[in-house]
Amino acid sequence: MGKAVPVERIDASRQREVVRRLREFLPAHSVLFEDEDTRPYECDGLTAYRRAPMVVALPETDEQVRRVLQACSALGVPVVPRGAGTGLSGGALPLADGVLLSMAKFMRALRVDPVARVAVVQPGVRNAAISDLVAPFGLYYAPDPSSQIACSIGGNVAENSGGVHCLKYGLTVHNVMRVRGYTIDGEPVDFGGEALDAPGYDLLALAIGSEGLLVVITEVTVKLLPKPQLARVVMASFGDVETAGQAVAAVIAAGIIPAGLEMMDKPATRAVEEFVRAGYDLDAAAILLCESDGTPEEVEEEIARVKQVLSDAGATRMTVSRDEAERLRFWSGRKAAFPAVGRISPDYYCMDGTIPRRRLGEILRFIGEMERKYGLRCPNVFHAGDGNLHPLILYDANDPEQLRRTEQFAREVLEKCVEVGGTITGEHGVGVEKIDQMCTQFGSAEIETFHALKHAFDPVGLLNPGKAVPTLARCAEYRGMHVHGGQLPFPDLPRF
Amino acid sequence: MQAVLEAMVERVRAAAQGARPLRPRGGGSKDFYGNELAGEPLDTSAYAGLVNYEPSELVVTARCGTPLAELERALAANGQMLPFEPPHFGPGATLGGCVAAGLSGPRRASAGAVRDFVLGARLLDGRGRVLAFGGEVMKNVAGYDVSRLLAGSLGTLGVILEVSLKVLPRPAAETTLRLEAPQDKALEWMNHWAGKPLPISATCYLNGELSVRLSGAAAAVRAARETLGGEALGDGEGFWTALREQTHPYFAPEAPLWRLSLPSRAAPPRLPGEELIEWGGALRWLASAGEARTIREAARRAGGHATLFRARDKSPGAFTPLGPAQMKLQRELKAVFDPARIFNPGRLYPDL
Ligand SMILES: Cc1cc2nc3c(=O)[nH]c(=O)nc-3n(C[C@H](O)[C@H](O)[C@H](O)COP(=O)(O)OP(=O)(O)OC[C@H]3O[C@@H](n4cnc5c(N)ncnc54)[C@H](O)[C@@H]3O)c2cc1C
Numbered sequence: 001m002g003k004a005v006p007v008e009r010i011d012a013s014r015q016r017e018v019v020r021r022l023r024e025f026l027p028a029h030s031v032l033f034e035d036e037d038t039r040p041y042e043c044d045g046l047t048a049y050r051r052a053p054m055v056v057a058l059p060e061t062d063e064q065v066r067r068v069l070q071a072c073s074a075l076g077v078p079v080v081p082r083g084a085g086t087g088l089s090g091g092a093l094p095l096a097d098g099v100l101l102s103m104a105k106f107m108r109a110l111r112v113d114p115v116a117r118v119a120v121v122q123p124g125v126r127n128a129a130i131s132d133l134v135a136p137f138g139l140y141y142a143p144d145p146s147s148q149i150a151c152s153i154g155g156n157v158a159e160n161s162g163g164v165h166c167l168k169y170g171l172t173v174h175n176v177m178r179v180r181g182y183t184i185d186g187e188p189v190d191f192g193g194e195a196l197d198a199p200g201y202d203l204l205a206l207a208i209g210s211e212g213l214l215v216v217i218t219e220v221t222v223k224l225l226p227k228p229q230l231a232r233v234v235m236a237s238f239g240d241v242e243t244a245g246q247a248v249a250a251v252i253a254a255g256i257i258p259a260g261l262e263m264m265d266k267p268a269t270r271a272v273e274e275f276v277r278a279g280y281d282l283d284a285a286a287i288l289l290c291e292s293d294g295t296p297e298e299v300e301e302e303i304a305r306v307k308q309v310l311s312d313a314g315a316t317r318m319t320v321s322r323d324e325a326e327r328l329r330f331w332s333g334r335k336a337a338f339p340a341v342g343r344i345s346p347d348y349y350c351m352d353g354t355i356p357r358r359r360l361g362e363i364l365r366f367i368g369e370m371e372r373k374y375g376l377r378c379p380n381v382f383h384a385g386d387g388n389l390h391p392l393i394l395y396d397a398n399d400p401e402q403l404r405r406t407e408q409f410a411r412e413v414l415e416k417c418v419e420v421g422g423t424i425t426g427e428h429g430v431g432v433e434k435i436d437q438m439c440t441q442f443g444s445a446e447i448e449t450f451h452a453l454k455h456a457f458d459p460v461g462l463l464n465p466g467k468a469v470p471t472l473a474r475c476a477e478y479r480g481m482h483v484h485g486g487q488l489p490f491p492d493l494p495r496f
Numbered sequence: 497m498q499a500v501l502e503a504m505v506e507r508v509r510a511a512a513q514g515a516r517p518l519r520p521r522g523g524g525s526k527d528f529y530g531n532e533l534a535g536e537p538l539d540t541s542a543y544a545g546l547v548n549y550e551p552s553e554l555v556v557t558a559r560c561g562t563p564l565a566e567l568e569r570a571l572a573a574n575g576q577m578l579p580f581e582p583p584h585f586g587p588g589a590t591l592g593g594c595v596a597a598g599l600s601g602p603r604r605a606s607a608g609a610v611r612d613f614v615l616g617a618r619l620l621d622g623r624g625r626v627l628a629f630g631g632e633v634m635k636n637v638a639g640y641d642v643s644r645l646l647a648g649s650l651g652t653l654g655v656i657l658e659v660s661l662k663v664l665p666r667p668a669a670e671t672t673l674r675l676e677a678p679q680d681k682a683l684e685w686m687n688h689w690a691g692k693p694l695p696i697s698a699t700c701y702l703n704g705e706l707s708v709r710l711s712g713a714a715a716a717v718r719a720a721r722e723t724l725g726g727e728a729l730g731d732g733e734g735f736w737t738a739l740r741e742q743t744h745p746y747f748a749p750e751a752p753l754w755r756l757s758l759p760s761r762a763a764p765p766r767l768p769g770e771e772l773i774e775w776g777g778a779l780r781w782l783a784s785a786g787e788a789r790t791i792r793e794a795a796r797r798a799g800g801h802a803t804l805f806r807a808r809d810k811s812p813g814a815f816t817p818l819g820p821a822q823m824k825l826q827r828e829l830k831a832v833f834d835p836a837r838i839f840n841p842g843r844l845y846p847d848l
Contacts, residue, residue, distance in 0.1 A: 115687050116761045139691060160637050171635065173644070174612050187821055194759040195800035196604060196778045197648070199816045200826050200845070205611055205644035209637045226693045253552035255575055255665035295693060297715030354633040356553050386634035426635035434638070441638050445625045449832060453640050456828035469639070 006466055007097045010054050018055050018077055018099065025067045030105075032056040041100050044085040044092040045147075046433055048349065048397060053080070053094030060105045062182075062218050069216065070186035072099055078462045079184065081212040083123060083155030086147045088350050089431025091159065091211045091467055101216065103154050109133055110219070117224040118177060118194060123154025123217045127161075130222060139224040142169035145427075146335045154217045160209030162427040164260045164334065165291075167385035169225065171427070173208045178221035181207075184463040189215055206453070211429050212464040214457040228293035231259060232303055233330050236310045237284030237317040241265055241380075244286035245360030247313035248384045251290065252357065254309045256302060260291040261385030262334050265364075268341070268379035268392070269333070275340035278333030281317055288315075288384065289330055337381045338392070345377075345394035349406045353417030354426035357387045366416050367391050374409045376402070388426035389417070415440050430468045438468075439475035447472060497559070500542045501626075504655060507538060509624035512836045519840045520655045522561055523588020526597045528806055530650050530843040531814045540592050540655065547658060548632065551576060555615060555632045557660040560592025567591055571663055579607040579664045583740045592656045598648025601740040602698035602709070605690070605760075605775035611647035613662045619646065620655040622834030632660045645829075652840045652848050653833040667697070667711035672732025673724055675706045679764055679773075682706045686776040687761045694720045700739055701773040702746055709736060739774070746772050749783055752807035754791055756780040758800035765794035781805075788812030815844060823847060 015033055022031045032038055033055045043050040054077075059065045072079045078098035085092055094100045106122035109130070113119075114137035119130055127148040131140040144163035145151055151161070157179060162171045169175070178192035192204035207215055238244035244263055251258060264272070264287055269280040280287055288310070292302040307318055321327035333340075341348050355363055364380065371378050377394045393409055395402040414424040414437045424430070424437040438447070450469040454461070470478070511518045517535030527533060544561035551574040558567055564584055571577055581601030582594045595617070600609045616630030619642070630636055630643035646656055677685065682701045689696055695712035708724060709732060710717045721728070729735060738744040747753065751769065758765075760777035769784025784791065788804065789812075795802035801816035818826065823845070830837070830848045842848070 113761070114691065116759055117687075117691050118759075137691070160641070162635055167634070170608070170612065173641070174608060189821065189825070193799065193801075195757040196775060197598075197609065197757050199801045199803070200818055200822065201653075201829055202598075202611055202645050202648055203822075203825060203829075205641050205647075206829075209641050214640075224691075226691050229693050249552045252554060255668075257664065294695075294713070295716045295719055297719055298695075298713040301713050301715050354635045356550070356555075356633060358550065358553065383635070388635045421631065422633050423631055423636040423638050425638050426633070427637055429637055430639075438638060443628075446627050446629065446639065449621075449627060449642070450639055452832040453642075453829070456825065456832055 006051070006095055008051070010052065010096050014097065015054050018075060021071050021075065022055065022057055022068060026057060026059065026064060030058040030060065032058070041082065041085070041094060041102065044082070044087040044090060046088050046090040046431065047347070048403060049090045049093050049432055051094050051096055053100035054097055056100045056102055058102045058105055065101070065216060065218055066182055066186040066188070068099065068101060069182055069184055073185055073460070073462060076460070076462070078465050080464050081158070081216050083152035083158070084126065084150050086151040087155060087159060087431065088352070088428040089425065089433040091429050091431035091464070093432050103152065106154070106218065114139060116194065118221055119224055120219060120221045121153055123157070123220055124152050127151050127153055127156055134224050138227050140227050141222050142175050142225050143172050146338065153220050153222065157208055157217055157220055158210065158212045159427065159429045162383065162388065164262055164331070164383060166383070167261055168257050168259045173205060175223045176204070176208060176220060177223055179204060179207050179217055180219040181215040181217040183215055184458045184460070192221070194221065209429070211431065211468040213454055213468055214463070216463070228259070230296050230299050231291055231293035231327060232299055233260070233289050233291040233321045233327050234303060234306050234310065235280070235319045235330050236288045236290065236315040237281040238286045238288070238314060239284070239316055241286045241364045242361035243314045244288055245364065245384070247288060247310055247315065248360065249357050250309050250313045251306060252385070254305065256305060256309070258290045258306065258385060259293040260289065262289045263287070263382045263384035264334065264337065265380040267377065268337055268381050271344045271379060272333040272337055272340040275343055276332050276336050278329055280333055284316065289334060334381065341379055341392045341394070346396040346398065349393040349395060349410060350428070351389065351391045351393070351410050351413055352425045352428040353414050353422055354386065354388045355417050355420050355422035357384070359420040359422070360384070360387070362420065363389065363416060367413060370409050370412055374405045376405060376409060378409070383426070386426070387422065411437065432467055435468070435470045436474070436478045438470050439478045444472055444475065447475060497543065497545070501657070504538065504543065504620060505624050505626070508620055508622065508655070508838070511838045512622055512624060515836055515838065517838050517841050519843070520592065520596070520651045522590025522593040523563070523586060525584060525586030525589040526593050529597055529814070531810055531846070533843065534841050535838070538655065541590065543657065546570060553632070554634070554663050555660055556663055557632060557658060558591050559658050560590060560656050562591045564589040564591055564594055572666070575666055576663045577666045578613070578661065580604060580610050580613055581740060582610065583742070585741065591659055595647050595656055595659050596649060596651045602700070602736050602774060605699070605778055606697050609647070611644045614643050614647050614659060615662055616660040617643035617646050617656055618658040619653065619833070620657050622654060622836055622838055626657065630660065634662065650840060650844045652830060652844050654839060669714040669717040670697070670709065670711045670732065671717055671721060672729040672735060673708045673710065673721065673726040674729050675708070675724070675726035676704055677706050678704065683761065683764070683773070683777050689724070690760070690776050694723065696720070698736055699774065699776050707735060746770070746781070746783070751783040751785050753805045754782040754784055755803040755805040756782055756795045756800060757803070758795060758798045762798040762800065765798055767791055767794055792816055813845070818845070
């Protein structure tokens with residue numbers, strides 16, 4: 001289960017011991033421990049949480065990974081795996097008494113089979129690099145997180161990442177066929193295969209999205225899809241966000257599964273437009289991007305239907321991309337939404353709840369209320385087609401009081417997501433960030449089951465301990481805090 | 497319904513205390529699947545009914561005893577379907593059995609398997625606890641993905657009480673083509689086409705004939721028909737149903753039926769018996785009295801595995817034996833949900 005409270009100070013003698021041990025089989029440049037060398041690893045994409053690791057290990061071969069794990073197991077040192085460090089829930093947040101295991105040097109594509117449509121790659125390969133690699137065969141890897149130029153496939157597997165096209169093409173779990181790696185004991189594991197199923201329990205499904213708590217991934221086999229001949233996107237404007245939300249449901253109800261269906265509200269389009277000039281309608285309260293792909297005949301048929309549905313649903317303006325350059329320009333704004341928002345505020349905090357689509361209007365209203373309650377702005381971008389929200393709370397991390405309000409804001413929104421039948425995280429993972437909200441989403445029996453599953457892979461609790469699953473004690477405390485309203489941490493804040 | 501559930505919980509608790517095995521059973525349509533049955537049947541058919549169905553959310557939630565046919569009718573009334581096209585193998589097939597067996601039909605290669613559409617589940621575990629995992633939304637990464645793990649667990653982890661599935665609209669147009677080709681050519685075509693943007697939703701190769709189903713927008717189906725050539729098959733739907741339900745004459749003989757799951761481009765394993773190919777080459781049925789060891793070894797060398805699907809004698813084990821490291825993890829997983837080993841002992845593996 002790991003320790004409930006992480007150690008915050010590095011023990012110098014312990015550090016020397018671990019470094020000495022790792023250097024027995026790793027070259028000096030693969031073992032970092034000086035402050036200036038470990039600093040780049042002190043956080044992932046969730047920059048509000050930082051901690052320097054005791055040691056960073058950068059293995060280059062499977063054998064080295066195995067030995068790092070065996071050495072750490074023998075010494076009782078916790079290990080935190082890390083890919084590209086773009087994670088948004090602190091899953092790769094280091095431990096001051098732990099080894100940060102960076103998979104960044106696992107950068108090779110091992111095999112591409114264009115006929116069987118699979119690619120076997122090492123976990124450090126960037127998501128977008130896979131599609132680039134197989135483009136000459138007319139193939140691509142479908143899940144496309146907005147971070148795709150930076151994030152690693154190993155991180156994608158660990159988080160079960162999604163992207164703007166997953167409504168039609170699925171998440172990481174639908175597009176990965178096999179994962180190989182090691183348990184914390186250094187035992188090799190091999191889940192799935194190049195056939196469409198494998199005997200026994202589906203450990204591949206369990207490993208995907210396990211946030212680096214069950215296995216260290218050293219090889220990933222992905223499924224490749226034929227590139228659609230054509231894709232076009234409809235950009236539609238709406239006078240208010242709720243109408244836009246209803247339009248999303250109307251598209252699905254009409255039996256259309258668009259290749260992508262995304263929504264941005266006005267504060268988000270404003271921020272983006274200044275940054276990338278995507279050509280968004282700045283008068284609209286919300287815009288929808290609805291993509292259709294397939295053969296030219298299919299796309300023509302579908303775009304006509306989409307336009308009809310959106311217009312019946314109250315779209316005030318619609319533009320259809322005329323060519324590939326324009327399509328990419330329409331998407332560029334959506335894909336750059338996070339960095340764009342990053343420019344208008346010192347910091348932003350990205351939420352990731354998912355809700356049933358029909359509750360979109362209600363959630364947006366609730367977020368509006370929270371903006372007023374906490375005095376913080378919150379532009380919204382969503383994977384609207386699958387009900388996955390990314391409200392971005394703008395704050396200044398240098399002001400601890402603002403950070404606290406931000407966390408409180410986020411917590412209320414996530415709890416609202418659970419209340420309307422959704423989840424606290426659609427694709428970014430629980431990590432350290434949403435660990436308390438796990439207690440809202442799950443009861444003690446489920447949490448216990450998660451710990452038992454972890455125990456089956458990692459009996460001592462050394463692989464990424466303290467992440468993703470809260471201890472039962474922590475949940476009891478968290479729930480208690482909610483029951484006894486008087487003891488809430490910010491009694492000065494107004495409440496409903 | 498609460499009373500039905502409580503009665504099941506009681507039975508499970510009592511069984512766990514007395515270490516008396518149970519076997520959750522819906523319509524019994526898949527009793528033939530897996531190793532020999534053990535334990536008293538725990539009838540799930542009374543725990544039935546749709547819990548929630550919102551067509552615009554593309555999600556349906558139903559209790560385990562819900563007849564699969566009833567569920568499919570409800571979806572069809574709204575122009576939707578279960579994308580993995582599950583086999584029923586009998587009129588009594590239930591949703592719980594469908595997910596527990598984890599078997600998918602002809603659309604598997606293009607749409608995905610049962611586990612790909614499972615969004616959430618409620619499980620009655622071996623301690624008599626009702627656990628809820630996943631949910632009704634498309635994207636959900638909170639907690640380990642236990643609900644997908646239940647697909648194909650053959651009722652060995654607990655009683656799957658309720659399942660939420662992603663559903664999809666039925667294709668606007670569908671047609672089946674038939675082409676003649678030798679086996680190696682057919683395998684080559686299936687792999688080649690799967691790498692092209694074509695609306696192929698099912699394939700089947702038997703006796704020199706390759707059947708290809710096209711599904712999608714009318715224009716796309718029409719265009720693909722031109723590209724692929726061949727003859728249109730009159731009763732396409734009847735053909736795919738017979739294939740899915742194994743009522744096709746290929747499945748009539750008494751010889752043991754093997755299910756070989758292989759990489760799609762694997763060369764035909766040289767084994768005695770008649771072969772039928774599905775899933776773009778990834779599924780090979782083999783009616784063969786050949787040695788289990790030989791068949792399994794051929795499948796392993798081709799990069800896959802072989803299941804003894806239907807046979808009077810299952811003594812070689814229904815499923816491909818696992819290596820010691822893999823088996824150890826599987827055992828520990830079983831113990832997480834069913835420490836007293838009361839659910840379907842031995843049905844998946846002797847150790848589980
Ligand atoms: C601007 C921006 C946009 C984003 N957009 C999206 C989006 O659209 N969709 C989406 O899903 N996510 C998105 N993300 C989140 C993030 O990019 C994904 O979660 C990504 O998969 C993380 O990959 P990484 O390589 O950076 O992993 P890291 O951040 O390094 O690690 C993530 C987790 O995976 C574990 N891990 C990493 N590698 C391994 C391994 N080899 N073995 C075992 N465990 C491992 C770590 O321990 C950690 O728990 C976005 C992030 C940013 C910054």
